[in-house]
Each structure stands twice: as structure tokens, then as C-alpha cells.
Amino acid sequence: MRKILVGAALASLFIVGANAEKLVVAATPVPHAEILKVIEPQLKKAGFELEIREFNDYVIPNLATEDGEVDANFFQHTPYLDEFNKNKGTHLIKTVGVHLEPMAVYSKKIKDLKEIKDGAKVSIPNDPTNESRALDVLATAGLIELNDVALKTPLDIVKNPKNLKFTEIEAATLPRTLDDVEIAVINTNFAMNAGLNPTKDALAIESKDSPYVNIVVVKAGNENSAKTKALNEAITSKEVKEFIETKYKGAIVPAF
Numbered sequence: 001m002r003k004i005l006v007g008a009a010l011a012s013l014f015i016v017g018a019n020a021e022k023l024v025v026a027a028t029p030v031p032h033a034e035i036l037k038v039i040e041p042q043l044k045k046a047g048f049e050l051e052i053r054e055f056n057d058y059v060i061p062n063l064a065t066e067d068g069e070v071d072a073n074f075f076q077h078t079p080y081l082d083e084f085n086k087n088k089g090t091h092l093i094k095t096v097g098v099h100l101e102p103m104a105v106y107s108k109k110i111k112d113l114k115e116i117k118d119g120a121k122v123s124i125p126n127d128p129t130n131e132s133r134a135l136d137v138l139a140t141a142g143l144i145e146l147n148d149v150a151l152k153t154p155l156d157i158v159k160n161p162k163n164l165k166f167t168e169i170e171a172a173t174l175p176r177t178l179d180d181v182e183i184a185v186i187n188t189n190f191a192m193n194a195g196l197n198p199t200k201d202a203l204a205i206e207s208k209d210s211p212y213v214n215i216v217v218v219k220a221g222n223e224n225s226a227k228t229k230a231l232n233e234a235i236t237s238k239e240v241k242e243f244i245e246t247k248y249k250g251a252i253v254p255a256f
């Protein structure tokens with residue numbers, strides 16, 4: 001009788017596992033994929049098998065979400081999403097905000113921004129929202145002054161006392177430019193992926209009241225699906241908040 005009961009229990013567990021619906025989320029490796037791994041057990045209890053697809057890219061995850069290749073993505077902030085929808089004609093929407101990754105200035109050649117040389121080379125992201133954000137960081141640090149426009153480019157610099165020379169680079173490759181430039185303004189996920197920590201290695205860092213909170217994104221029409229609701233609940237749980245605070249020690253800040 002005992003063997004029959006054990007066998008029935010195992011069969012039941014197998015059926016639950018077999019019936020779990022797959023939930024596919026596109027993410028950049030650090031910290032997004034790391035955070036998603038924390039919620040795998042919660043999603044499993046809710047009946048979903050989480051599959052994380054990692055990308056070192058800001059375009060493909062959105063296109064994959066639009067095309068239905070993935071159920072959601074987790075890598076971007078709202079200004080980037082809005083600009084992407086506008087330029088690509090996609091129909092993607094935010095569900096929940098998860099964390100802020102303060103953008104920061106890094107260098108292998110100087111220890112303080114006061115040491116920056118006249119005519120120094122500066123690398124910044126080449127996508128519109130992150131480029132504007134990077135320029136704001138440099139303006140706050142006192143290196144440049146900018147026109148008051150929504151999306152800034154180097155053409156909006158009105159004062160550049162150090163005659164800084166700007167190079168626009170794909171965000172993911174910015175850490176590799178540090179040997180060739182005097183300073184680079186890098187998104188935290190790519191900085192951390194290259195072994196840089198904004199709280200320890202940055203020469204200047206974005207304010208914590210930044211509007212650039214990283215969000216979960218789905219295609220319009222899927223925001224009320226069972227998958228999306230389960231993902232939203234798990235990724236804004238107490239467990240995730242504690243993980244972010246413990247793992248990243250202020251380099252990344254919970255936004256819920």
C-alpha cells in the first residue's frame with residue numbers, strides 16, 4: 001500500500017511538472033538574468049517554467065517580444081522603450097518597474113574628473129535615450145552644459161570648456177573603449193558585466209532620483225495574461241528586493 005501511495009505521489013509531481021507552462025523572458029546577463037533566476041521557484045509554484053534567454057543587445061529582445069518569440073523582456077527603461085516604439089513601430093508596454101541602475105563615468109587613465117585633459121576623448125552610448133542620459137551625467141558633473149531639450153546629443157552642448165571629443169558607441173561595447181578614451185559613460189549592467197562597480201569604480205554617478213527605472217515589458221494585449229501577472233508578482237516580491245539589496249550593495253537600487 002505504501003509503495004502505491006509513493007508511486008502515486010511521484011506520478012502527481014511528474015504531471016504537475018509536465019503541465020507547467022513555459023514563460024520565456026529575454027534579458028541582459030547582469031543584473032537582469034541574475035534577478036530572474038531568483039524568481040524561478042516562485043514561478044514554478046505558480047505553474048510556470050521560466051526560460052531566460054540572454055542577450056548582450058538592446059534591440060533584439062524588443063523585436064523578439066514584438067514577434068512573440070519571447071513572452072516578455074527585462075533590460076530597459078521607459079524612455080528607451082518609448083523611443084524604440086516610436087522608431088520601430090512596435091507595440092510594447094511597461095508592466096512593472098523593478099530597479100534603477102545608476103549610469104556612471106569610468107576611466108582607466110584618471111582617478112578624478114579634475115584630472116581630465118583638454119581635448120580628452122569620451123565614449124558614450126549611441127542610442128538616443130542613453131546618449132542623452134550620459135550627457136546629463138557629464139553635465140551634472142560640471143564637465144559640459146546642455147540645451148534644455150528632451151533628448152540631447154553632442155550637438156546640444158552649449159559649453160565644453162575642456163573641448164571634450166565625443167565618440168558614440170553601442171552601449172554593450174563601451175567597457176572595451178576604456179583603453180582608448182579618457183572617460184566612458186557606461187550603463188551599470190554592462191559595467192558590472194565587465195567587472196566594474198559604480199559604487200567603487202565610478203568617477204561620477206547618476207542621481208538615485210533618475211527616471212530611468214528598469215522595467216518588465218510585454219507586447220500590448222498581453223499585459224493581463226496569467227503569465228504576465230505571475231511574472232510581475234514574482235519580480236516585485238520581498239525576495240527580489242532583499243536579493244538586490246544584498247547582492248549589489250547599492251550599485252543597483254530596488255524601485256518597488
